[in-house]
Amino acid sequence: MLSPTKRTLDHDLPLPKRKALRPRENTLLTPESSPVKSAIVDISSRIKGHARRLNFSQDSIYSKAKSLFQRGARNPDLTSLVGREKEASILNQFLETSLKTKVCNSIYISGPPGTGKTAQTNLLLDYLCKNSDGKIHDIHGTKTQVLRINCMTISKPEDIFHELHTSLAGKCPGRKRTFDNLYELLSSKSERESLVVVLDEMDYLITKDQQVLFQLFHCASHLKSTVLQTKLIIVGISNALDLTDKFLPRLRSNGFNPEALQFMPYTADQIKQVVTSKLRSLVDQDKENQGTATLLMHPVAIQMCCKKCATVTGDLRKAFDICYKSIELVEQQAKQREDFHELTLSNAPKVLISHVAKVCTSTFGDSSQQKIMNLNLLQKAVLCCLHNAERISNSTSPLSVNGLYDYYCTHTLPVVEDLLGKIKKGEFLDIISALESALTITLATPRASSGVMDCGNKRILPNVSYADMLKCSEEVGILRKILLA
Structure with missing residues (x-):
């Protein structure tokens, strides 16, 4: 008996659809800016049986206090962080002198994490740029553009030149821009007179021969002030303390002399000064109870938090985290009260040493050994x-x-x-x-x-x-x- 005729693939199956080929575009590995994120969508209202609850109640005194210790909170009217007045003055003097004299210059800021290097730099630049809009700012009588780059986001150290070029001239089709392209751009006439570049986490640009950093600081040397139309001012920030010993000597041996500014770890007294000033701002805002208002944290609790952080790390951010969690701990206890939303600085339960000790235990570990x-x-x-x-x-x-x-x-x-x-x-x-x-x-x-x-x-x-x-x-x-x- 003959077997049934089998279907042939060529006649009976539909031909597969092929996707049209699109030309590849030369896109940046690191975008010029953070991509625009869509608004956060609350899907709970779409689920059967759930509805979104809107809260129109006034912020409690604890919410206001916690907002003071959130990371990234800034005051645009200040030029220096509390306890960093000396460092702010040196940095401000560096920028003022460089811009007024219209010269290329550079400064290297080093110090352990959490000592306020980036925060102080951003605070000062925000203050200097606050009265002008757009990319070009009038700072100390000089048309200045400010670029802030976190070098950790750059995939390869050599890409920093492309990053800077595209930030100044926009996206360019074709190959990636190199140091020569950036140098040519700075040498040509432009609306800007000076360019301030903040290189945060600068140690991510280190290469075996340190050529990338050498070329950048070479552009920002006084020797280039008469050559470049746009005067380059570099503010390099790094946690690597030994970078000063490894990197700066090579620059100085070649005639480049960047200034150096070191941020030391916060002492207990400095941390206490910062924390107290933030809590004091709440008292100043409470005009109705000005006479009876007190700090939301007990002085002994503040002292314990500051001493602990200074002893372990000297990191101000750690102290902020402990203050935030301690206030949150008291807030959870106070929410049991019926008059919670009527509480003021005068009658609200305060953060005590027991609250701070509990948070410190969970933060730094509770093992006696x-x-x-x-x-x-x-x-x-x-x-x-x-x-x-x-x-x-x-x-x-x-x-x-x-x-x-x-x-x-x-x-x-x-x-x-x-x-x-x-x-x-x-x-x-x-x-x-x-x-x-x-x-x-x-x-x-x-x-x-x-x-x-x-x-x-x-x-x-x-x-x-x-x-x-x-x-x-x-x-x-x-x-x-x-x-x-």
């Missing part, structure tokens, strides 16, 4: 001395700070003097302050005392157990000597 491991050797030694004194002492009342120092001099020092040397009284008090900030000890004021008490007379109690201290010191012979002496 981790707290001990984060201490340096001298801090661990004093903590071991405290545990040793408590173990040997027959007294039920806790030691004072002065009493602990006396114990250290008479009992601990003879055991470790050859290895650690003697800790002077001033250094000892600094260590006690650091231990308190690290939440490894508690300083308490005796009930009988009144008024302000000297730190030396305060009672000192360990905040970590003897067992944890013993565990963390088992591999460090000198600490075990102190602990078991």
Whole structure:
């Protein structure tokens, strides 16, 4: 029997449709600006049984306070961040001199993360550009264009030249623009007299031979002031502290001398000054209760937050996060009250040290052993001395700070003097302050005392157990000597 005739693919199946080929366009790897994002759509109203609730209630005092500590919050009327007045003055003087004299120039800003490098630069430029619209601004009598580029968004260091070129001249068909194209553009006549380029995260432009950075700073040297029609002023920002030692010497050996500005980590007093000034602005706004209004955070809570952040990182952003979360914690508790939306600075529950401690614990970790491991050797030694004194002492009342120092001099020092040397009284008090900030000890004021008490007379109690201290010191012979002496 014959098999049935099979269909042939050529006659019975439809021909596949082919997509029309489109010519490729030369597009930027990094767009000129962030793409325009569509508005956020709330789809809950489209789901059966759900409806969108509109909230027309007035912002609570806690919402206003939290907005002060949101990252990116700026005041366009200020020229300097609190605690960064000196750095702002140096940067402002650099820009003013460069623009007024119409010369090429460069400055390299370095410092650890969270020290206000980018925030201070943006704040000052926003202030200088606030009275003019469009791309060209009249700054210090000079027609100036300002470009701000985060180098982290650039795929290859060499693309920075194309990025700058397209920002100045618009999109160009064909190949990517190089340093020579950018140099030619700056050499030709233009409406702008000066160009300020902020290169944030500049260490992303580092190459093996550092040629990209060298070419950029070469353009911004005083030697090019008579050649370039558009005077280039570079403000380079980087977290890499060693870039100063690796990069600047090569520039200087070739006759280029960029200025250098270093942002140091915030101290506890500087962080306290920033946080207090932000909270004080709420008091100034509350005109109805000007006489009775107080800060939303208790001074001791502020102090704890600032000391903790200064000890661990010196990062101001971390302090802002802790303040924000602490205020949010109190807000959640206060929402149980019927008069929540009528609360003012005068009667609203305040952020206490317990709230800040809870947030700090979740932020920096709550392990006692981790707290001990984060201490340096001298801090661990004093903590071991405290545990040793408590173990040997027959007294039920806790030691004072002065009493602990006396114990250290008479009992601990003879055991470790050859290895650690003697800790002077001033250094000892600094260590006690650091231990308190690290939440490894508690300083308490005796009930009988009144008024302000000297730190030396305060009672000192360990905040970590003897067992944890013993565990963390088992591999460090000198600490075990102190602990078991």
